[in-house]
Amino acid sequence: MTKKLIIIGAGMASGRVLEHLTDQAPGAYDITLFNAEPRGNYNRIMLSPVLSGEKTYDEIVTHDHAWYADARVTCRFGERIAQIDRTAKTVTAENGDVLAYDKLLIGTGSNPFMIPLPGHDLQGVIAYRDLEDTQDMMAMGPDNKVVVIGGGLLGLEAAAGMAARGADVTVVHIMGHLMERQLDEAAAYLLRKALVDKGITVRCSANSKEVLGRDGHVRALLLDDGTELPCDLLVMAVGIRPNTALAQDAGLAVGRGIHVDDQMITSDPDVLAVGECIEHDGAIFGLVAPLYDQAKVAAQTLLGSSGRFVQKELSTKLKVTGCDLFSAGDFADAEGREDIVFRDPARGVYRRLVIENNTVIGAVMYGDTADSNWFFGLIRDKTDISEMRETLIFGPAFQGGSPQDPLAAVAALPRDAEICGCNGICKGQIEDAIAAGATDLGAVRATSKASGSCGTCTGLVEQVLAVTLGDDFVMPAAASVCGCTDMTHEDLRRMIKSQRLTSMPAVWQECGWKTSCGCHICRPALNFYLLADWPLEYRDDPQSRFINERKHANIQKDGTFSVVPRMWGGITTPDELRAIADAADKYAVPTVKVTGGQRIDLLGVRGEDLPDIWADLNAAGMVSGHAYSKGLRTVKTCVGTDHCRFGTQDSTGLGIKLEKTLWGSWTPHKLKLAVSGCPRNCAEATCKDIGVVCVDSGFQISIGGAAGMDVRETTLLCQVATEEETIDVVKAVTQLYRENAKYLDRIYKWMNKVGIDWIISRVVEDAAERAALVERFEVSQSIYRKDPWAEHATERAETYRPVADLSLEAAE
Amino acid sequence: MTHWIDIAALDAIPQRGARVIKTGLGCVAVFRTGADEVFALDNACPHKAGPLAEGIVHGKAVTCPLHNWVISLETGQAQGADEGQVATYPARVEAGRVLLDATFLRARAVA
Secondary structure (H helix, E strand, O other): OEEEEEEEEHHHHHHHHHHHHHHHHHOOOOEEEEEOOOOOOOOOHHHHHHHOOOOOOOHOOOOOHHHHOOEEEEEEEOEEEEEEEOOOOOEEEOOEEEOOOOOOOOOOOOEEEEOOOOOOOOEEEOOOHHHHHHHHHHHHOOOOOOEEEEEOOHHHHHHHHHHHHOOOEEEEEOOOOOOOOOOOOHHHHHHHHHHHHHOEEEEEOOOEEEEEEEEEEEEEEEOOOEEEEEOEEEOOOOOOEEEEEEHHHOOOOOOOOOOOOOOOEOOOOOOEEHHEEEOOOEEEOOHHHHHHHHHHHHHHHOOOOOOOOOOOOOOOOEEEOOOOOEEEOOOOOOOOOEEEEEEEEOOOOEEEEEOOOOOEEEEEEOOOOHHHHHHHHHHOOOOOOHHHHHHHHHHHOOOOOOOOOOHHHOOOOOOEEEEEOEEEEEEEEHHHHHHHHOOOOHHHHHHOOOOOOOOOOOOHHHHHHHHHHHHOOOOOOOOOOOOOOOOOOOHHHHHHHHHHOOHHHHHHHHOOOOOOOOOOOOOHHHHHHHHOOOOOOOOHHHHHOOOHHOOOEEEEOOOEEEEEEEOOHOOHHHHHHHHHHHHHHHHHOOEEEEEOOOOOOOEEEOOHHHHHHHHHHOOOOOOOOOOOOOOOEEEEEOOHHHHHOOOOOOOHHHHOOOOOOOOEEOOOOOEEEEEEEEOOOOOOOOOOOOEEEOOOOOEEEEEOOEEOEEOOOOEEEEEOOOOOHHHHHHHHHOOOHHHHHHOOOOOHHHHHOOHHHHHHHHHHHHHHHHEEEEEEEEHHHHHHHHOHHHHHHHHHHHHOOEEEEHHHHHOO | OOOOEEEEEHHOOOOEEEEEEOOEEEEEEEEEEOOOOOOEEOOOOOOOOHHHHEEEEEEEEOOOOOOEEEOOOOOEEEOOOOOEEEEOOOOOOOOOOOEEEEEHHHHOOOO
């Protein structure tokens, strides 16, 4: 008598088992196939092309009725199995039929995970799993708004599919970048850019809080920052869980999935399982390649031969037209690994290989994945790559070519990319000037005005010359920011502005960074440039800051810190002094010193005490003095007309006003101010970055002083009549400096490069420009003019303490 | 014999950052790279004992906050022209938790 095989679930894995069985031994089993979905097997991974309209459902059906009839499989579609009785070796169908089996194959697949947000059971909240879900999504068109929760493979395919049908789609992703399990930040940046180009809105680091409804139907998704995203359909694509309920009820061994051995046999020798419902050697499976391997082994087991399932390296490709990405292997979690990174900004290409022991163990590619199979082969076969290491990253076709072109980033710029910000000159105009006979910098300047004002774009103009003229132009050597890039600081600032680069991964990619994530030299500079140019879009990255700015205190040689509370204009009170004295006692501060900037410095505070001492000083009304920052430090004052016989104006009052306006602002280097009440200049204003000297008729504002490594007297910028105008000029010149100077240039160095005349023409002579600078300064200050101590003491205190204390453990 | 002990959640350490663990004999710095690898090193630069945990993490290296020595997180070796090495300890991530080898840490206490 023919043995009876019952299969539960008509999915891709069990479908492949059927094919093997009917190919190799037709008639070996009398097969009955149950499926909860009212249809047979279709290629589930091709649902995305169906959604986007590139394929029809009929095209992705793998087994139709005729196929099952030919294979003599009894189909019971739309019927669930209610129970398995392993002792009697029977299954019970929903309608009560009891069927005996000799062998049972479980292929119940997985269930999508629905986040249990309030409102997740409203109508219009769906997963992305089967044909019904796909049809719901296909109904969305140009009049519909859709929100997709989940920026992984499935979520993005769903989003792209609906966007292709014209729907207004927003992707909400909890992590900092898309597809974080498969991609690094740089590749995710390119992917995001491509999706945004398709009209999809992407919100990363976004936490969903509640699904809002009206009349039982979804109306919007509420995020925990209070944002409401209106939608007609909400798709949750956040992951899958093996569907093990039936197996568990039957008493089979189940962990995260149904436990199987290398032969796909469960804890019962007559019951096999394949596909997304299983757990093999601790792993569960969501991609199709291992499912097919499992199916082959299961068929062999059923036919009495011995196959063995081995887990292999996996690769991922995203099925979204125009987003060419590939990731494979492992790029984390071990020692002894190195990166090889290649970026081609012109073509939007990014490639990263992870090398260990002369083999490739991981690869991420975006933009050009033509060689992905070759790289995947290297990973899978553990090929020794030491011979081809130098040119490996360029792929199989490339052996022994030239190294990366340092001009690639500039060559990639479109003609309308603005190069010279002062004069509004685009790359195309420079190319035209060159074509018209200007073959050196001076001629380009004379004919197009590019780089003729502040001059900070000189490097870029020279690169346009080099790209356009080739060998006819010899590039003057200029120092690059660091080993991660060939660009100078000036080039970088222009690129960030003209190409609207608003994140670090964007800069790394578009400017062709040679490392995966920069270094201690370029990252602090980049962080400053990005926050100075895009205060609203860019979020400050503490991990790219030197420790003093990350922990808002000055590190000392023994690893302790100094704490300097702000004293506006150098004015303090008995109460503040008492609070400082109390804090010094309480935290056993070894040294209390008066600084040159009219502040009190508490030296020798332990790092883990910082949040507590700040909280105490905050409670007494004091805030951070920023004595550690590349930003506004102090405004030093004399007593002016309050007490002094010679004072001409209220210098103390003006100093306090200036400090209250400027505090918290980040600048390329430290920024020290002073206001003196008369030309006797007791506040030493003429050796500060910005100095104000009061005179009878008004206020003399001068800039570019120094009293450190260099000693310089300030240069007069202008004289104005009122305090208000003084404050505006100081804000404007500070903003001009923030927007244009090289990181770590004090004002005097910047002034020597651009010239005082250029600064005067912007800040003094051009009233509209001054107003615009003041406005941009205020926009930035709306983010940064606040006390970091208060924020850290209340929200981040934990990060200042040890993450664990093993002192007892180690003593055992 | 390795004896892995659970130290903290991976998320307690910022990407491209570090946190400190107190032990009987000084602090160990646990680093997390941009690619979510973790490394444990003595929290003292071979140069002037600067607190490495406070440095800027880039690739698989950290720059000491005191005098910019660059230390490999994998080997503890100073990079470039500088010479010196700090002790490293086995560390790994499992299910979102950072694990350290207690046997190694104890050996350090004995040494």
